[in-house]
Amino acid sequence: MAIYTPRPSPTRSRKGGGKSSWLGGFFKALFRRKGKAPESFRTQVVVTGAQRAWKWKKLSRNALLVCFLFCVVGTLFWGTKQLVFRSNIFHLTDIRITGTRITTQRQILELAGLRLGGSLLRFDAKAAATLIEAHPWVERAEIKTQWPSAVEITISEFQPFALVNLEEGKEKRLRYLNRSGHLFSEVAQGQELDFPVITGVLSQKDVEADRLVKGSLAEGACSLLLLAAKGNAILPIQAVSEVHIDQKLGLILYLVDRPFPVYFGTDRLQIKYSRLLKVLEQLYAKKQVDAVKEIRMDYLDDKVLVTGVQIDG
Template sequence: MRKYTPKYTRPGTGRLRKSTEKLSLLTARLKDLFSFRRKKIQTVAVARQQKWQIGHFSKKGGLVILACIAVLACGVYFRQVLQKSDIFRLSTLSVQGNQQVKKAKILDLGGIEQGVNLLAFDTKRSEDAISKHPWIESVEIERSWPSALTIRVHEYRPLAMINIDQENDRGLYYVDRKGRVFAKVEKGHELDFPVITGVDSIEKVTGTVIAGTGLAAEAFRFIRLASRGNPIIPLQTISEVNVSPGKGIIVYLVDRPFPIYMGFDGMQTKYYQLVKLLDRLYRKKKLQEIREIRMDYFKNRILVAKVES
Protein backbone atom coordinates (compact mmCIF):
# COMPACT_ATOMS: atom_id res chain seq x y z
CA MET A 1 0.00 0.00 0.00
CA ARG A 2 1.40 3.44 -0.92
CA LYS A 3 2.13 5.87 1.89
CA TYR A 4 -0.01 8.92 1.91
CA THR A 5 1.82 12.20 1.47
CA PRO A 6 -0.18 15.36 1.92
CA LYS A 7 -0.08 17.58 -1.08
CA TYR A 8 -0.17 20.77 0.92
CA THR A 9 1.30 21.69 4.33
CA ARG A 10 0.14 24.20 6.78
CA PRO A 11 1.47 27.66 6.32
CA GLY A 12 4.18 28.60 8.86
CA THR A 13 5.29 25.04 9.75
CA GLY A 14 8.84 25.46 8.21
CA ARG A 15 9.43 28.71 10.05
CA LEU A 16 8.56 27.10 13.37
CA ARG A 17 11.02 24.30 12.73
CA LYS A 18 13.83 26.73 11.96
CA SER A 19 13.12 28.73 15.09
CA THR A 20 13.22 25.57 17.17
CA GLU A 21 16.60 24.61 15.69
CA LYS A 22 18.03 28.06 16.42
CA LEU A 23 16.77 27.87 19.98
CA SER A 24 18.39 24.44 20.45
CA LEU A 25 21.71 25.69 19.04
CA LEU A 26 21.62 28.73 21.35
CA THR A 27 20.86 26.52 24.35
CA ALA A 28 23.78 24.24 23.51
CA ARG A 29 26.14 27.19 23.20
CA LEU A 30 24.97 28.56 26.55
CA LYS A 31 25.58 25.15 28.17
CA ASP A 32 29.09 25.01 26.70
CA LEU A 33 29.80 28.53 27.94
CA PHE A 34 28.57 27.78 31.48
CA SER A 35 30.44 24.47 31.49
CA PHE A 36 33.70 26.24 30.47
CA ARG A 37 33.23 28.89 33.14
CA ARG A 38 32.53 26.21 35.74
CA LYS A 39 35.72 24.30 34.77
CA LYS A 40 37.71 27.54 34.84
CA ILE A 41 36.38 28.38 38.28
CA GLN A 42 37.20 24.84 39.50
CA THR A 43 40.73 25.07 38.04
CA VAL A 44 41.33 28.38 39.74
CA ALA A 45 40.01 26.95 43.03
CA VAL A 46 42.26 23.89 42.76
CA ALA A 47 45.29 26.07 41.97
CA ARG A 48 44.56 28.27 44.96
CA GLN A 49 44.15 25.21 47.19
CA GLN A 50 47.44 23.71 45.96
CA LYS A 51 49.19 27.03 46.50
CA TRP A 52 47.80 27.17 50.03
CA GLN A 53 48.87 23.58 50.72
CA ILE A 54 52.40 24.22 49.40
CA GLY A 55 52.70 27.30 51.56
CA HIS A 56 51.29 25.41 54.54
CA PHE A 57 53.65 22.46 54.12
CA SER A 58 56.58 24.76 53.46
CA LYS A 59 55.95 26.51 56.73
CA LYS A 60 55.46 23.18 58.48
CA GLY A 61 58.65 21.74 56.89
CA GLY A 62 60.59 24.80 57.91
CA LEU A 63 59.42 24.40 61.47
CA VAL A 64 60.43 20.73 61.43
CA ILE A 65 63.90 21.58 60.09
CA LEU A 66 64.33 24.27 62.71
CA ALA A 67 63.24 21.80 65.39
CA CYS A 68 65.76 19.20 64.13
CA ILE A 69 68.55 21.78 64.11
CA ALA A 70 67.62 22.80 67.64
CA VAL A 71 67.61 19.16 68.84
CA LEU A 72 70.96 18.52 67.13
CA ALA A 73 72.48 21.62 68.67
CA CYS A 74 71.19 20.58 72.09
CA GLY A 75 72.62 17.08 71.57
CA VAL A 76 76.05 18.45 70.63
CA TYR A 77 75.96 20.81 73.60
CA PHE A 78 74.98 18.09 76.08
CA ARG A 79 77.58 15.70 74.62
CA GLN A 80 80.28 18.32 75.14
CA VAL A 81 79.03 18.83 78.67
CA LEU A 82 79.04 15.08 79.36
CA GLN A 83 82.53 14.69 77.88
CA LYS A 84 83.81 17.19 80.40
CA SER A 85 81.88 15.53 83.20
CA ASP A 86 83.46 13.08 85.64
CA ILE A 87 80.54 10.64 85.34
CA PHE A 88 81.90 8.88 82.25
CA ARG A 89 85.58 8.99 83.13
CA LEU A 90 87.28 5.58 83.20
CA SER A 91 87.71 4.33 86.75
CA THR A 92 87.46 0.51 86.44
CA LEU A 93 89.73 -1.30 83.96
CA SER A 94 90.07 -5.04 83.32
CA VAL A 95 92.46 -6.82 80.92
CA GLN A 96 91.73 -10.52 80.31
CA GLY A 97 93.40 -13.34 78.34
CA ASN A 98 96.94 -11.93 78.15
CA GLN A 99 99.83 -14.19 79.07
CA GLN A 100 102.73 -13.16 76.84
CA VAL A 101 101.88 -9.48 76.44
CA LYS A 102 101.92 -7.40 79.62
CA LYS A 103 98.97 -5.28 80.65
CA ALA A 104 100.99 -2.05 80.50
CA LYS A 105 101.98 -2.80 76.88
CA ILE A 106 98.36 -3.41 75.87
CA LEU A 107 97.19 -0.16 77.47
CA ASP A 108 100.03 1.77 75.85
CA LEU A 109 99.24 0.36 72.39
CA GLY A 110 95.55 1.14 72.76
CA GLY A 111 96.09 4.64 74.15
CA ILE A 112 94.09 3.73 77.26
CA GLU A 113 94.67 5.40 80.61
CA GLN A 114 92.72 6.00 83.78
CA GLY A 115 90.40 8.99 83.59
CA VAL A 116 89.76 8.88 79.84
CA ASN A 117 86.17 9.83 78.97
CA LEU A 118 84.34 6.78 77.60
CA LEU A 119 82.03 8.92 75.46
CA ALA A 120 84.99 10.26 73.50
CA PHE A 121 86.92 6.95 73.49
CA ASP A 122 87.19 5.23 70.06
CA THR A 123 87.10 1.47 70.76
CA LYS A 124 87.61 0.44 67.10
CA ARG A 125 90.78 2.49 66.73
CA SER A 126 92.13 1.13 70.00
CA GLU A 127 91.37 -2.49 69.00
CA ASP A 128 93.17 -2.03 65.67
CA ALA A 129 96.23 -0.57 67.40
CA ILE A 130 96.44 -3.40 69.98
CA SER A 131 95.98 -6.08 67.30
CA LYS A 132 99.22 -4.97 65.61
CA HIS A 133 101.25 -6.63 68.37
CA PRO A 134 102.75 -9.86 66.91
CA TRP A 135 101.53 -12.03 69.79
CA ILE A 136 97.93 -10.79 69.70
CA GLU A 137 95.56 -12.53 67.28
CA SER A 138 92.47 -10.47 68.13
CA VAL A 139 91.12 -8.13 70.81
CA GLU A 140 87.69 -6.99 71.97
CA ILE A 141 87.04 -3.85 74.00
CA GLU A 142 83.71 -3.54 75.82
CA ARG A 143 82.42 -0.43 77.57
CA SER A 144 80.33 -0.88 80.72
CA TRP A 145 78.60 2.38 81.44
CA PRO A 146 79.21 4.70 83.03
CA SER A 147 82.93 4.24 83.84
CA ALA A 148 84.23 0.68 83.25
CA LEU A 149 86.21 -0.88 80.40
CA THR A 150 86.98 -4.56 79.71
CA ILE A 151 89.73 -5.62 77.28
CA ARG A 152 89.64 -9.27 76.13
CA VAL A 153 92.85 -10.37 74.43
CA HIS A 154 93.23 -13.53 72.32
CA GLU A 155 96.90 -14.41 71.93
CA TYR A 156 98.49 -16.81 69.48
CA ARG A 157 99.36 -20.22 70.94
CA PRO A 158 102.66 -21.60 69.57
CA LEU A 159 102.84 -25.21 68.43
CA ALA A 160 106.31 -25.19 66.90
CA MET A 161 109.19 -22.96 65.88
CA ILE A 162 110.67 -22.42 62.44
CA ASN A 163 114.25 -21.39 61.74
CA ILE A 164 114.43 -18.78 58.98
CA ASP A 165 117.83 -18.33 57.34
CA GLN A 166 117.65 -15.45 54.89
CA GLU A 167 119.32 -12.05 54.67
CA ASN A 168 116.45 -9.88 55.89
CA ASP A 169 115.13 -12.25 58.58
CA ARG A 170 117.34 -14.66 60.45
CA GLY A 171 116.37 -16.55 63.57
CA LEU A 172 113.59 -18.55 65.17
CA TYR A 173 109.91 -17.70 64.77
CA TYR A 174 106.85 -19.18 66.45
CA VAL A 175 104.22 -21.09 64.46
CA ASP A 176 100.66 -21.49 65.77
CA ARG A 177 98.32 -24.49 65.39
CA LYS A 178 97.04 -23.19 62.04
CA GLY A 179 100.55 -23.02 60.61
CA ARG A 180 100.81 -19.24 60.82
CA VAL A 181 104.23 -17.73 61.51
CA PHE A 182 103.47 -14.93 63.96
CA ALA A 183 106.35 -13.72 66.18
CA LYS A 184 110.10 -13.87 66.50
CA VAL A 185 111.54 -15.82 69.44
CA GLU A 186 113.06 -13.33 71.87
CA LYS A 187 115.30 -13.78 74.87
CA GLY A 188 113.38 -15.26 77.79
CA HIS A 189 110.62 -16.78 75.65
CA GLU A 190 109.75 -20.46 75.90
CA LEU A 191 111.81 -22.76 73.66
CA ASP A 192 110.31 -26.19 74.40
CA PHE A 193 108.84 -26.70 70.92
CA PRO A 194 109.85 -28.73 67.85
CA VAL A 195 111.92 -26.75 65.34
CA ILE A 196 111.37 -26.81 61.59
CA THR A 197 114.72 -26.27 59.87
CA GLY A 198 115.95 -26.07 56.28
CA VAL A 199 113.52 -23.35 55.15
CA ASP A 200 115.78 -20.97 53.26
CA SER A 201 113.39 -18.19 52.37
CA ILE A 202 109.84 -16.98 52.93
CA GLU A 203 108.56 -13.95 51.04
CA LYS A 204 106.92 -12.49 54.15
CA VAL A 205 107.87 -14.12 57.45
CA THR A 206 105.23 -13.00 59.96
CA GLY A 207 101.75 -13.79 58.73
CA THR A 208 102.84 -16.55 56.36
CA VAL A 209 100.88 -19.81 56.64
CA ILE A 210 103.06 -22.86 56.01
CA ALA A 211 100.23 -25.40 56.39
CA GLY A 212 99.46 -25.45 52.68
CA THR A 213 101.57 -27.36 50.19
CA GLY A 214 105.28 -28.11 49.90
CA LEU A 215 107.87 -29.63 52.18
CA ALA A 216 107.38 -27.08 54.96
CA ALA A 217 103.69 -27.99 55.03
CA GLU A 218 104.56 -31.71 55.25
CA ALA A 219 106.92 -30.99 58.15
CA PHE A 220 104.20 -29.05 59.95
CA ARG A 221 101.71 -31.85 59.25
CA PHE A 222 104.00 -34.31 61.03
CA ILE A 223 104.17 -31.99 64.06
CA ARG A 224 100.37 -31.63 64.08
CA LEU A 225 100.01 -35.42 64.16
CA ALA A 226 102.42 -35.62 67.11
CA SER A 227 100.44 -32.94 68.97
CA ARG A 228 97.43 -35.26 69.24
CA GLY A 229 99.01 -36.87 72.30
CA ASN A 230 100.22 -40.25 71.09
CA PRO A 231 102.34 -41.70 73.95
CA ILE A 232 104.94 -43.22 71.61
CA ILE A 233 105.77 -40.04 69.68
CA PRO A 234 104.34 -37.11 71.63
CA LEU A 235 105.12 -33.56 70.67
CA GLN A 236 107.68 -33.20 73.47
CA THR A 237 109.88 -35.98 72.00
CA ILE A 238 110.40 -34.19 68.67
CA SER A 239 113.54 -32.07 68.58
CA GLU A 240 113.81 -31.11 64.91
CA VAL A 241 112.01 -31.64 61.61
CA ASN A 242 114.38 -30.86 58.78
CA VAL A 243 113.21 -29.91 55.28
CA SER A 244 115.62 -31.15 52.60
CA PRO A 245 114.90 -30.57 48.88
CA GLY A 246 116.85 -33.73 48.02
CA LYS A 247 115.88 -36.06 50.89
CA GLY A 248 112.45 -34.81 51.98
CA ILE A 249 111.45 -34.68 55.64
CA ILE A 250 113.99 -35.81 58.24
CA VAL A 251 112.87 -36.15 61.88
CA TYR A 252 115.14 -36.07 64.93
CA LEU A 253 113.89 -37.12 68.37
CA VAL A 254 115.01 -35.55 71.63
CA ASP A 255 116.41 -38.65 73.29
CA ARG A 256 117.50 -40.53 70.16
CA PRO A 257 120.43 -39.46 67.94
CA PHE A 258 119.44 -41.34 64.78
CA PRO A 259 117.61 -39.64 61.87
CA ILE A 260 114.22 -40.78 60.60
CA TYR A 261 113.74 -40.22 56.87
CA MET A 262 110.03 -39.66 56.19
CA GLY A 263 110.20 -38.93 52.45
CA PHE A 264 108.22 -36.25 50.62
CA ASP A 265 104.56 -37.04 51.24
CA GLY A 266 102.07 -39.38 52.95
CA MET A 267 102.93 -38.07 56.42
CA GLN A 268 99.83 -39.41 58.17
CA THR A 269 100.29 -43.00 57.03
CA LYS A 270 104.03 -42.93 57.69
CA TYR A 271 103.56 -41.33 61.11
CA TYR A 272 101.37 -44.21 62.37
CA GLN A 273 103.69 -46.78 60.80
CA LEU A 274 106.56 -45.15 62.69
CA VAL A 275 104.54 -45.27 65.92
CA LYS A 276 104.11 -49.04 65.59
CA LEU A 277 107.79 -49.54 64.75
CA LEU A 278 109.10 -47.48 67.68
CA ASP A 279 106.67 -49.17 70.06
CA ARG A 280 108.04 -52.53 69.05
CA LEU A 281 111.65 -51.34 69.35
CA TYR A 282 110.93 -49.77 72.77
CA ARG A 283 109.50 -53.00 74.11
CA LYS A 284 112.41 -55.03 72.74
CA LYS A 285 114.90 -52.42 74.02
CA LYS A 286 116.68 -52.25 70.70
CA LEU A 287 116.62 -48.50 70.13
CA GLN A 288 120.30 -48.21 71.12
CA GLU A 289 121.18 -50.38 68.13
CA ILE A 290 119.49 -48.12 65.56
CA ARG A 291 121.62 -46.00 63.18
CA GLU A 292 118.77 -44.67 61.01
CA ILE A 293 115.18 -45.39 60.01
CA ARG A 294 114.05 -44.95 56.42
CA MET A 295 110.30 -44.62 55.90
CA ASP A 296 110.98 -43.69 52.25
CA TYR A 297 112.73 -46.89 51.28
CA PHE A 298 109.81 -48.50 49.42
CA LYS A 299 106.07 -48.01 49.58
CA ASN A 300 104.78 -49.69 52.75
CA ARG A 301 108.34 -50.85 53.47
CA ILE A 302 110.57 -49.58 56.29
CA LEU A 303 114.34 -49.90 56.40
CA VAL A 304 115.91 -50.01 59.87
CA ALA A 305 119.68 -49.67 59.75
CA LYS A 306 121.60 -50.83 62.80
CA VAL A 307 124.85 -49.55 64.20
CA GLU A 308 127.79 -51.66 63.07
CA SER A 309 129.34 -53.48 65.98
Protein backbone atom coordinates in the same frame (compact mmCIF):
# COMPACT_ATOMS: atom_id res chain seq x y z
CA MET B 1 1.90 63.08 -15.04
CA ALA B 2 5.21 62.95 -13.17
CA ILE B 3 8.35 62.80 -15.05
CA TYR B 4 10.88 60.20 -13.72
CA THR B 5 14.44 61.13 -14.09
CA PRO B 6 16.79 58.24 -13.27
CA ARG B 7 19.80 59.05 -11.02
CA PRO B 8 23.16 58.18 -12.33
CA SER B 9 24.58 54.96 -10.74
CA PRO B 10 27.87 55.14 -8.80
CA THR B 11 30.88 54.90 -10.97
CA ARG B 12 32.67 51.53 -10.54
CA SER B 13 36.32 51.61 -9.67
CA ARG B 14 38.72 50.79 -12.30
CA LYS B 15 40.09 47.31 -12.61
CA GLY B 16 42.68 46.84 -9.96
CA GLY B 17 41.29 49.61 -7.77
CA GLY B 18 40.74 47.15 -4.87
CA LYS B 19 44.33 46.11 -5.01
CA SER B 20 45.54 49.71 -4.82
CA SER B 21 43.36 50.32 -1.79
CA TRP B 22 44.81 47.25 -0.04
CA LEU B 23 48.41 48.24 -0.71
CA GLY B 24 47.78 51.70 0.53
CA GLY B 25 46.42 50.37 3.77
CA PHE B 26 49.42 48.06 4.14
CA PHE B 27 51.99 50.85 3.68
CA LYS B 28 50.01 53.16 5.94
CA ALA B 29 50.06 50.50 8.69
CA LEU B 30 53.74 49.81 8.03
CA PHE B 31 54.86 53.39 8.44
CA ARG B 32 52.41 54.29 11.12
CA ARG B 33 54.11 55.64 14.23
CA LYS B 34 54.05 53.21 17.09
CA GLY B 35 51.61 54.21 19.69
CA LYS B 36 51.42 53.41 23.36
CA ALA B 37 50.66 49.83 24.49
CA PRO B 38 47.18 49.14 25.66
CA GLU B 39 46.50 50.03 29.25
CA SER B 40 45.63 46.41 30.18
CA PHE B 41 48.97 45.10 28.89
CA ARG B 42 50.98 47.68 30.83
CA THR B 43 49.10 46.85 33.99
CA GLN B 44 49.85 43.12 33.58
CA VAL B 45 53.61 43.76 33.15
CA VAL B 46 53.75 45.87 36.28
CA VAL B 47 51.87 43.27 38.33
CA THR B 48 54.13 40.41 37.12
CA GLY B 49 57.32 42.29 38.05
CA ALA B 50 55.96 43.10 41.48
CA GLN B 51 55.09 39.44 42.10
CA ARG B 52 58.58 38.33 41.08
CA ALA B 53 60.24 40.81 43.41
CA TRP B 54 57.97 39.75 46.25
CA LYS B 55 58.80 36.07 45.68
CA TRP B 56 62.56 36.75 45.71
CA LYS B 57 62.22 38.77 48.88
CA LYS B 58 60.28 35.96 50.55
CA LEU B 59 62.80 33.34 49.40
CA SER B 60 65.72 35.38 50.74
CA ARG B 61 63.95 35.86 54.05
CA ASN B 62 63.35 32.07 54.33
CA ALA B 63 66.98 31.28 53.46
CA LEU B 64 68.24 33.65 56.14
CA LEU B 65 65.85 32.11 58.64
CA VAL B 66 67.08 28.57 57.83
CA CYS B 67 70.72 29.65 58.18
CA PHE B 68 69.97 31.28 61.49
CA LEU B 69 68.25 28.13 62.78
CA PHE B 70 71.20 26.00 61.69
CA CYS B 71 73.61 28.27 63.52
CA VAL B 72 71.49 28.16 66.65
CA VAL B 73 71.17 24.36 66.57
CA GLY B 74 74.90 23.92 65.85
CA THR B 75 75.83 26.22 68.72
CA LEU B 76 73.52 24.39 71.10
CA PHE B 77 74.89 21.01 69.98
CA TRP B 78 78.51 22.12 70.39
CA GLY B 79 77.81 23.57 73.81
CA THR B 80 75.97 20.45 74.95
CA LYS B 81 78.80 18.27 73.66
CA GLN B 82 81.39 20.26 75.58
CA LEU B 83 79.35 20.05 78.76
CA VAL B 84 78.93 16.27 78.38
CA PHE B 85 82.64 15.71 77.71
CA ARG B 86 83.59 17.74 80.76
CA SER B 87 81.08 15.92 82.92
CA ASN B 88 82.39 13.33 85.38
CA ILE B 89 79.58 10.92 84.51
CA PHE B 90 81.42 9.36 81.54
CA HIS B 91 84.92 9.35 83.01
CA LEU B 92 86.48 5.86 83.17
CA THR B 93 86.59 4.50 86.69
CA ASP B 94 86.94 0.76 85.92
CA ILE B 95 89.10 -0.98 83.26
CA ARG B 96 89.22 -4.78 83.39
CA ILE B 97 91.68 -6.82 81.26
CA THR B 98 91.67 -10.64 81.16
CA GLY B 99 93.53 -13.29 79.15
CA THR B 100 97.02 -11.81 79.29
CA ARG B 101 99.87 -14.27 79.72
CA ILE B 102 102.75 -13.04 77.61
CA THR B 103 101.38 -9.56 77.07
CA THR B 104 101.02 -7.18 80.00
CA GLN B 105 98.07 -5.06 81.04
CA ARG B 106 100.19 -1.95 80.61
CA GLN B 107 100.88 -2.87 76.98
CA ILE B 108 97.17 -3.43 76.34
CA LEU B 109 96.22 -0.09 77.91
CA GLU B 110 98.82 1.77 75.85
CA LEU B 111 97.68 0.11 72.61
CA ALA B 112 94.01 0.82 73.36
CA GLY B 113 94.73 4.40 74.40
CA LEU B 114 92.90 3.95 77.72
CA ARG B 115 93.55 5.46 81.12
CA LEU B 116 91.54 5.91 84.26
CA GLY B 117 89.77 9.24 84.25
CA GLY B 118 89.57 9.43 80.48
CA SER B 119 86.25 10.05 78.75
CA LEU B 120 84.40 6.97 77.55
CA LEU B 121 82.65 9.13 74.95
CA ARG B 122 85.96 9.63 73.15
CA PHE B 123 86.79 5.90 73.13
CA ASP B 124 86.47 3.94 69.85
CA ALA B 125 86.25 0.25 70.84
CA LYS B 126 86.59 -1.10 67.29
CA ALA B 127 89.70 0.93 66.51
CA ALA B 128 91.22 0.01 69.88
CA ALA B 129 90.66 -3.73 69.23
CA THR B 130 92.47 -3.41 65.88
CA LEU B 131 95.43 -1.72 67.54
CA ILE B 132 95.63 -4.37 70.27
CA GLU B 133 95.53 -7.19 67.69
CA ALA B 134 98.60 -5.64 66.05
CA HIS B 135 100.60 -6.97 69.01
CA PRO B 136 102.54 -10.06 67.80
CA TRP B 137 101.20 -12.26 70.62
CA VAL B 138 97.54 -11.20 70.41
CA GLU B 139 95.31 -13.35 68.22
CA ARG B 140 92.03 -11.63 69.08
CA ALA B 141 90.84 -8.76 71.27
CA GLU B 142 87.24 -8.30 72.38
CA ILE B 143 86.20 -5.02 73.97
CA LYS B 144 82.92 -4.34 75.77
CA THR B 145 81.97 -0.86 76.92
CA GLN B 146 79.82 -0.77 80.03
CA TRP B 147 78.23 2.66 80.22
CA PRO B 148 78.71 5.08 81.72
CA SER B 149 82.26 4.50 83.04
CA ALA B 150 83.67 0.96 82.55
CA VAL B 151 85.49 -1.03 79.85
CA GLU B 152 86.17 -4.78 79.75
CA ILE B 153 88.92 -6.16 77.45
CA THR B 154 89.32 -9.90 76.81
CA ILE B 155 92.58 -10.99 75.18
CA SER B 156 93.17 -14.27 73.31
CA GLU B 157 96.86 -14.88 72.79
CA PHE B 158 98.48 -17.21 70.27
CA GLN B 159 99.40 -20.61 71.69
CA PRO B 160 102.87 -21.79 70.56
CA PHE B 161 103.00 -25.26 69.09
CA ALA B 162 106.45 -25.32 67.49
CA LEU B 163 109.32 -23.10 66.46
CA VAL B 164 110.15 -22.23 62.86
CA ASN B 165 113.66 -21.33 61.79
CA LEU B 166 112.71 -19.04 58.91
CA GLU B 167 115.37 -18.36 56.29
CA GLU B 168 115.15 -15.01 54.49
CA GLY B 169 118.16 -14.76 52.23
CA LYS B 170 121.18 -14.93 54.49
CA GLU B 171 119.16 -14.09 57.59
CA LYS B 172 117.50 -16.63 59.86
CA ARG B 173 114.75 -15.75 62.30
CA LEU B 174 113.24 -18.01 64.94
CA ARG B 175 109.48 -17.56 65.17
CA TYR B 176 106.63 -19.26 66.96
CA LEU B 177 104.08 -21.41 65.11
CA ASN B 178 100.58 -22.33 66.27
CA ARG B 179 98.58 -25.44 65.36
CA SER B 180 96.80 -23.83 62.43
CA GLY B 181 100.08 -23.01 60.67
CA HIS B 182 100.23 -19.32 61.57
CA LEU B 183 103.62 -17.78 62.35
CA PHE B 184 103.60 -15.02 64.93
CA SER B 185 106.08 -13.38 67.27
CA GLU B 186 109.83 -13.79 66.98
CA VAL B 187 111.46 -15.52 69.91
CA ALA B 188 112.79 -12.95 72.36
CA GLN B 189 115.36 -13.37 75.07
CA GLY B 190 113.97 -15.19 78.08
CA GLN B 191 110.94 -16.63 76.28
CA GLU B 192 110.10 -20.33 76.22
CA LEU B 193 112.05 -22.53 73.78
CA ASP B 194 110.89 -26.00 74.78
CA PHE B 195 109.19 -26.80 71.46
CA PRO B 196 110.14 -28.88 68.42
CA VAL B 197 111.82 -26.86 65.67
CA ILE B 198 111.07 -26.91 61.96
CA THR B 199 114.26 -26.01 60.09
CA GLY B 200 115.00 -25.34 56.44
CA VAL B 201 111.86 -23.21 55.99
CA LEU B 202 112.22 -20.72 53.12
CA SER B 203 110.51 -17.35 53.40
CA GLN B 204 108.74 -17.01 50.05
CA LYS B 205 108.51 -20.67 49.15
CA ASP B 206 107.13 -22.10 52.38
CA VAL B 207 105.65 -19.02 54.08
CA GLU B 208 103.37 -16.30 52.74
CA ALA B 209 101.63 -13.63 54.80
CA ASP B 210 102.80 -15.29 58.03
CA ARG B 211 101.19 -18.63 57.14
CA LEU B 212 102.61 -21.93 55.95
CA VAL B 213 101.89 -22.40 52.26
CA LYS B 214 99.38 -25.18 51.59
CA GLY B 215 100.99 -28.21 49.97
CA SER B 216 104.50 -27.10 50.91
CA LEU B 217 107.03 -29.20 52.79
CA ALA B 218 106.69 -26.79 55.69
CA GLU B 219 102.99 -27.60 55.98
CA GLY B 220 103.93 -31.31 55.81
CA ALA B 221 106.34 -30.81 58.73
CA CYS B 222 103.56 -29.18 60.74
CA SER B 223 101.24 -32.10 59.92
CA LEU B 224 103.90 -34.54 61.13
CA LEU B 225 104.13 -32.69 64.44
CA LEU B 226 100.34 -32.70 64.76
CA LEU B 227 100.42 -36.50 64.45
CA ALA B 228 103.01 -36.65 67.24
CA ALA B 229 100.87 -34.29 69.35
CA LYS B 230 98.08 -36.87 69.56
CA GLY B 231 99.89 -38.28 72.58
CA ASN B 232 101.16 -41.70 71.55
CA ALA B 233 103.46 -43.04 74.27
CA ILE B 234 105.96 -44.45 71.76
CA LEU B 235 106.59 -41.14 70.06
CA PRO B 236 105.01 -38.12 71.82
CA ILE B 237 105.69 -34.64 70.56
CA GLN B 238 107.94 -34.03 73.57
CA ALA B 239 110.31 -36.65 72.09
CA VAL B 240 110.63 -34.76 68.77
CA SER B 241 113.56 -32.39 68.62
CA GLU B 242 113.49 -31.24 65.00
CA VAL B 243 111.84 -31.72 61.63
CA HIS B 244 114.21 -30.62 58.90
CA ILE B 245 113.08 -29.73 55.38
CA ASP B 246 115.42 -30.94 52.64
CA GLN B 247 114.41 -29.83 49.16
CA LYS B 248 115.61 -33.16 47.68
CA LEU B 249 115.10 -35.73 50.45
CA GLY B 250 111.93 -34.29 51.92
CA LEU B 251 111.23 -34.35 55.68
CA ILE B 252 113.80 -35.64 58.15
CA LEU B 253 112.77 -36.15 61.77
CA TYR B 254 115.17 -36.08 64.74
CA LEU B 255 114.39 -37.28 68.28
CA VAL B 256 115.41 -35.54 71.47
CA ASP B 257 117.42 -38.39 72.99
CA ARG B 258 118.41 -40.31 69.84
CA PRO B 259 121.01 -39.16 67.30
CA PHE B 260 119.74 -41.05 64.25
CA PRO B 261 117.60 -39.39 61.54
CA VAL B 262 114.23 -40.69 60.33
CA TYR B 263 113.62 -40.03 56.62
CA PHE B 264 109.98 -39.51 55.72
CA GLY B 265 110.22 -38.25 52.16
CA THR B 266 107.41 -36.02 50.92
CA ASP B 267 104.18 -38.03 50.82
CA ARG B 268 101.90 -40.45 52.76
CA LEU B 269 103.06 -38.99 56.05
CA GLN B 270 100.29 -40.47 58.17
CA ILE B 271 100.92 -44.03 56.91
CA LYS B 272 104.65 -43.67 57.42
CA TYR B 273 104.17 -42.26 60.89
CA SER B 274 102.03 -45.25 61.89
CA ARG B 275 104.71 -47.61 60.60
CA LEU B 276 107.39 -45.70 62.49
CA LEU B 277 105.48 -46.26 65.74
CA LYS B 278 105.54 -50.02 65.13
CA VAL B 279 109.24 -49.98 64.26
CA LEU B 280 110.16 -48.00 67.37
CA GLU B 281 108.00 -50.29 69.51
CA GLN B 282 110.03 -53.31 68.35
CA LEU B 283 113.33 -51.50 68.80
CA TYR B 284 112.45 -50.43 72.35
CA ALA B 285 111.15 -53.89 73.19
CA LYS B 286 114.36 -55.56 71.97
CA LYS B 287 116.54 -52.78 73.38
CA GLN B 288 118.12 -52.25 69.98
CA VAL B 289 117.35 -48.57 69.59
CA ASP B 290 120.84 -47.49 70.66
CA ALA B 291 122.36 -49.35 67.70
CA VAL B 292 120.21 -47.65 65.07
CA LYS B 293 122.06 -45.39 62.62
CA GLU B 294 119.11 -44.28 60.51
CA ILE B 295 115.53 -45.21 59.64
CA ARG B 296 114.30 -44.88 56.06
CA MET B 297 110.52 -44.64 55.92
CA ASP B 298 110.85 -43.72 52.23
CA TYR B 299 112.82 -46.83 51.28
CA LEU B 300 110.01 -48.65 49.48
CA ASP B 301 106.24 -48.23 49.44
CA ASP B 302 105.73 -51.17 51.81
CA LYS B 303 109.19 -51.52 53.37
CA VAL B 304 111.14 -49.72 56.08
CA LEU B 305 114.92 -49.73 56.15
CA VAL B 306 116.56 -49.63 59.58
CA THR B 307 120.33 -49.30 59.36
CA GLY B 308 122.41 -50.86 62.16
CA VAL B 309 119.98 -53.53 63.38
CA GLN B 310 117.70 -56.26 62.11
CA ILE B 311 113.99 -56.05 62.78
CA ASP B 312 111.03 -58.21 61.78
CA GLY B 313 108.56 -57.18 59.05
